[in-house]
Amino acid sequence: MASVERPTYRLLGQRIPYVEGPLKVTGRAEYTDDLRRPGMLVARLLRSPWPHARLRSIDTTAARALPGVYAVLTGERYPTPFGVLPITHDETAIAVGKARYTGDILAAVAAQDERTAEAALALVRVDVEELPEYSDPRTGIARVAEPIHARGLNGSNVQKEVVQDFGDVDAAFSQAAQTARVRGTFAGVTHAFTEPMATIAESTPDGRLTVWSATQVPHYLHRSLSEVLGIPMHRIRVIKPEVGGAFGGKSDPLPHEIVCAALAIETGRPVKLLFDREDVFYTNHGRHPTQNDVRIAVDADGRILAYDIEALIDGGAWSSFGTVTTYYNGVLSMGPYRVPNFRYHGRRVYTNRPPSGAMRAHGGTNIRYSVEVALDLLAEQLGRDPFDLRAINALPPNSTTVNEFRITSTSFLKCLAAAREKSGWDAKFRRLPYGRGVGLGCGFYISGSNSPIHFTPKMPQSTVHLKVDMDGGIAVHSMQADIGQGSNTLLAAIVAEVLGVDLERVHVQRVDSDVSPIDIGSYSSRVTFMMGNAARSAALDLRGQLIAAAAELLGRPAESIETTHERFQVRGAPEVGVSFAAALEKAMERVGALTATGAYSTTPKGGTFKGARAGTAPAYSFAAYVAQVDVDVETGEYHVEKIWAAFDCGRALNRLAVEGQIEGSIHMGLGQVMGESMNYRGARLFNPSFLEYKIPTADQMPEVEILLVAEDDPEGPFGAKEAGEGPLIATLPAVGNALYDAIGVRFTELPITPDRVLRGIDRRRREGRPWKGA
Amino acid sequence: MSSQELLSFRLNGQPVTTPCEPARILLDLLREDLEETGTKRGCDLGTCGCCTVLLDGRPTLSCLSLARLVEGCEVTTIEGVSPPQGLSPVQAAFVAHGATQCGFCTPGFVLTATALLKENPHPSREEIVRAISGNLCRCTGYTKIIEAIDAAARGGP
Numbered sequence: 001m002a003s004v005e006r007p008t009y010r011l012l013g014q015r016i017p018y019v020e021g022p023l024k025v026t027g028r029a030e031y032t033d034d035l036r037r038p039g040m041l042v043a044r045l046l047r048s049p050w051p052h053a054r055l056r057s058i059d060t061t062a063a064r065a066l067p068g069v070y071a072v073l074t075g076e077r078y079p080t081p082f083g084v085l086p087i088t089h090d091e092t093a094i095a096v097g098k099a100r101y102t103g104d105i106l107a108a109v110a111a112q113d114e115r116t117a118e119a120a121l122a123l124v125r126v127d128v129e130e131l132p133e134y135s136d137p138r139t140g141i142a143r144v145a146e147p148i149h150a151r152g153l154n155g156s157n158v159q160k161e162v163v164q165d166f167g168d169v170d171a172a173f174s175q176a177a178q179t180a181r182v183r184g185t186f187a188g189v190t191h192a193f194t195e196p197m198a199t200i201a202e203s204t205p206d207g208r209l210t211v212w213s214a215t216q217v218p219h220y221l222h223r224s225l226s227e228v229l230g231i232p233m234h235r236i237r238v239i240k241p242e243v244g245g246a247f248g249g250k251s252d253p254l255p256h257e258i259v260c261a262a263l264a265i266e267t268g269r270p271v272k273l274l275f276d277r278e279d280v281f282y283t284n285h286g287r288h289p290t291q292n293d294v295r296i297a298v299d300a301d302g303r304i305l306a307y308d309i310e311a312l313i314d315g316g317a318w319s320s321f322g323t324v325t326t327y328y329n330g331v332l333s334m335g336p337y338r339v340p341n342f343r344y345h346g347r348r349v350y351t352n353r354p355p356s357g358a359m360r361a362h363g364g365t366n367i368r369y370s371v372e373v374a375l376d377l378l379a380e381q382l383g384r385d386p387f388d389l390r391a392i393n394a395l396p397p398n399s400t401t402v403n404e405f406r407i408t409s410t411s412f413l414k415c416l417a418a419a420r421e422k423s424g425w426d427a428k429f430r431r432l433p434y435g436r437g438v439g440l441g442c443g444f445y446i447s448g449s450n451s452p453i454h455f456t457p458k459m460p461q462s463t464v465h466l467k468v469d470m471d472g473g474i475a476v477h478s479m480q481a482d483i484g485q486g487s488n489t490l491l492a493a494i495v496a497e498v499l500g501v502d503l504e505r506v507h508v509q510r511v512d513s514d515v516s517p518i519d520i521g522s523y524s525s526r527v528t529f530m531m532g533n534a535a536r537s538a539a540l541d542l543r544g545q546l547i548a549a550a551a552e553l554l555g556r557p558a559e560s561i562e563t564t565h566e567r568f569q570v571r572g573a574p575e576v577g578v579s580f581a582a583a584l585e586k587a588m589e590r591v592g593a594l595t596a597t598g599a600y601s602t603t604p605k606g607g608t609f610k611g612a613r614a615g616t617a618p619a620y621s622f623a624a625y626v627a628q629v630d631v632d633v634e635t636g637e638y639h640v641e642k643i644w645a646a647f648d649c650g651r652a653l654n655r656l657a658v659e660g661q662i663e664g665s666i667h668m669g670l671g672q673v674m675g676e677s678m679n680y681r682g683a684r685l686f687n688p689s690f691l692e693y694k695i696p697t698a699d700q701m702p703e704v705e706i707l708l709v710a711e712d713d714p715e716g717p718f719g720a721k722e723a724g725e726g727p728l729i730a731t732l733p734a735v736g737n738a739l740y741d742a743i744g745v746r747f748t749e750l751p752i753t754p755d756r757v758l759r760g761i762d763r764r765r766r767e768g769r770p771w772k773g774a
Numbered sequence: 775m776s777s778q779e780l781l782s783f784r785l786n787g788q789p790v791t792t793p794c795e796p797a798r799i800l801l802d803l804l805r806e807d808l809e810e811t812g813t814k815r816g817c818d819l820g821t822c823g824c825c826t827v828l829l830d831g832r833p834t835l836s837c838l839s840l841a842r843l844v845e846g847c848e849v850t851t852i853e854g855v856s857p858p859q860g861l862s863p864v865q866a867a868f869v870a871h872g873a874t875q876c877g878f879c880t881p882g883f884v885l886t887a888t889a890l891l892k893e894n895p896h897p898s899r900e901e902i903v904r905a906i907s908g909n910l911c912r913c914t915g916y917t918k919i920i921e922a923i924d925a926a927a928r929g930g931p
């Protein structure tokens with residue numbers, strides 16, 4: 001390939017501290033629960049103690065009569081179904097007819113204070129008929145006595161079934177030199193963001209409703225409020241305060257947000273609804289408990305011939321993003337490899353457990369673990385190094401996958417090379433003493449979904465507005481949602497970069513649906529790519545206006561003018577130029593404050609078969625991680641000593657933020673592989689607190705060495721791709737495969753807890769199969 | 775409301791006298807009654823560290839503390855370690871090193887770090903890790919928090 005000179009930028013590519021960082025470190029950043037409105041009431045929810053029950057009657061008379069109670073709501077008042085995906089509207093704001101999981105909302109109260117609200121809840125009398133409880137997705141595949149939802153497939157609890165078949169999988173398996181099979185079992189895990197959900201709503205006499213909510217997708221919330229409450233969107237205003245982490249858990253429009261708004265309408269007063277930690281656990285929407293069955297066939301050189309995959313996904317009580325989940329468990333299993341024949345059968349089954357939904361690296365995590373363990377097995381069977389096996393199977397750049405994904409940039413081979421070299425792999429693999437080991441895991445993820453979920457897919461996915469006034473400050477409006485990942489900072493930096501101005505001139509405005517143009521929010525790792533492109537195009541528009549003014553002032557053609565730091569000057573004659581301020585003043589003579597708009601639309605790409613668009617993205621991220629572990633073979637405790645994380649996010653536009661996303665992703669991935677688990681007895685969750693659902697603490701984190709070796713993406717803004725979710729995925733198989741290298745035990749059930757490790761060690765010893773001489 | 779008595783303590787250097795029921799929790803008193811909202815509520819169960827305040831200089835979980843127990847004590851919240859203009863060295867280091875992402879855990883970490891550096895101005899990495907192991911952060915993986923505290927101890931941002 002001809003070497004193209006890689007441009008450098010003034011700001012982008014540096015370590016850019018978060019623009020709102022000073023507010024966060026001083027406690028001045030405003031989260032929803034920090035806001036208050038005059039005369040504000042407190043809302044509380046009555047949650048179902050039954051996993052599955054028909055609601056015979058809910059008597060709220062006594063609760064309503066309690067002094068200090070302003071409203072008590074039950075499901076019939078706002079029964080319109082909703083849900084994040086337009087095709088699976090199966091939720092209601094408050095349960096109607098049935099309770100479907102322990103934690104389902106049965107009634108809501110607005111009262112003068114917390115104590116009164118709690119007292120009122122205790123007075124609500126609920127009469128139910130308990131129904132059979134479904135907690136095992138295997139049972140729900142067939143027709144059941146009492147389907148959880150009427151829309152279950154043929155009287156079963158199957159919410160979504162996906163069957164895909166490309167090429168000739170059976171023929172490929174019959175020609176295979178080697179095959180491997182991994183049957184993985186994955187406990188559910190949850191986001192565990194630190195800020196519990198919170199919503200404030202206020203309905204005012206001018207007929208408008210304002211909702212402040214801890215959401216990562218303000219636009220979908222806006223739509224759902226309108227649909228369920230029957231109020232046109234232009235009479236609803238959604239404001240997103242600072243959000244204390246989300247990771248997918250605040251991406252569905254959630255029932256409590258609608259309930260809070262409904263209570264504000266009923267009472268005519270502002271209402272706040274704040275979750276406690278238990279509410280957060282029951283609301284869940286975390287990663288699905290999953291069983292998968294992965295078979296991979298390779299030829300004698302280790303070239304992948306075919307995948308044959310099944311996935312059985314425990315959806316919990318609602319659809320949520322589940323249709324997408326069901327597709328992703330298949331289609332995201334292939335990249336970073338070329339897979340010529342592919343068969344997938346995925347089912348997502350309703351159970352009476354708290355709903356699962358989208359969680360960081362949604363749909364790409366569990367299946368990836370099993371695939372990467374199978375590849376590790378195959379490498380062993382073939383006597384090949386795991387790196388070599390991956391390398392010969394790498395998807396080439398500018399290629400098309402068997403299911404018609406368009407692959408553009410990939411630096412996967414560079415990631416492999418960097419991880420191999422920096423980790424000292426060749427000196428360590430199978431060479432460390434018994435109990436210590438290294439493992440390789442790779443990753444692949446979408447950089448934004450090509451299919452927006454909102455119902456007018458012809459609209460751009462992201463729009464950015466800019467306004468500059470006499471003060472030279474640039475106000476930026478967009479409905480992208482900063483949830484801690486640094487998107488406000490990136491937005492400001494892109495605008496400043498294009499205009500050549502200092503970052504402090506750029507003020508990213510709070511998300512407010514009255515003034516923010518639509519961007520469909522923070523999910524599917526789409527923001528950098530889509531908002532970034534929209535911001536770039538808005539800033540280019542504005543720059544054009546300023547250059548035209550500078551050209552007029554200088555009496556030179558616009559084409560001859562270049563942008564430098566706070567200055568426009570003639571290319572080749574830098575002494576001839578005008579300041580940013582002077583150009584701005586000139587440009588304003590005609591129109592006053594300058595405004596500009598930029599937008600980004602994905603071109604839908606992919607095949608024409610059913611479900612073809614699932615997983616199509618304008619670009620993909622790639623990863624190769626090595627983990628090194630140290631196992632205490634007496635106790636089964638183990639420590640991840642270090643992770644070398646080679647990640648292809650295209651160009652890292654804010655290195656500080658990209659590193660932070662990778663480090664945070666590794667934390668979350670380690671949590672899932674090493675210990676996190678939503679523990680159920682039947683359908684009942686019994687560890688809804690951080691006491692029993694433990695996320696890793698500082699002393700459990702390994703050293704992380706980040707290797708950013710990628711080339712620029714041709715379509716990403718300034719060459720960038722995603723770094724928000726993909727970096728999680730490779731963590732899990734890297735640890736699983738490292739444990740194999742350490743003790744010779746394959747783990748296919750997550751989390752890999754010390755007792756499982758110990759059992760594995762014992763089993764191997766009993767079978768008389770020593771490993772590394774022990 | 776019943777059985778309110780007056781509670782007196784010093785909050786961020788200023789004397790405060792406020793009505794307080796016997797069962798009032800310090801976090802509620804701070805956030806709801808005194809509107810010091812920099813102290814965050816993450817769990818109400820003593821498990822996350824978001825509600826950390828300094829009680830006579832020692833990191834304390836305000837969600838587990840009865841407000842009455844601070845009678846006569848000095849309580850420092852995040853508002854109390856923030857200078858009127860600009861940032862404290864710990865705060866500046868947190869911003870510069872990317873130790874805050876969503877920011878919800880940050881006040882708790884800043885207070886814990888501030889107390890650590892007061893007691894032990896030159897902590898080792900292990901001492902930093904030990905000091906912050908009671909605070910949960912779901913965003914950063916702690917790496918940059920540790921770096922920031924280390925940098926603040928070395929006198930740089």
Ligand code: FES
Nearest residue numbers: 817818822823837
């Ligand atoms: S709110 Fe006090 S420890 Fe979580």
Ligand code: FES
Nearest residue numbers: 875876911912913
């Ligand atoms: S920065 Fe989000 S929890 Fe720590």
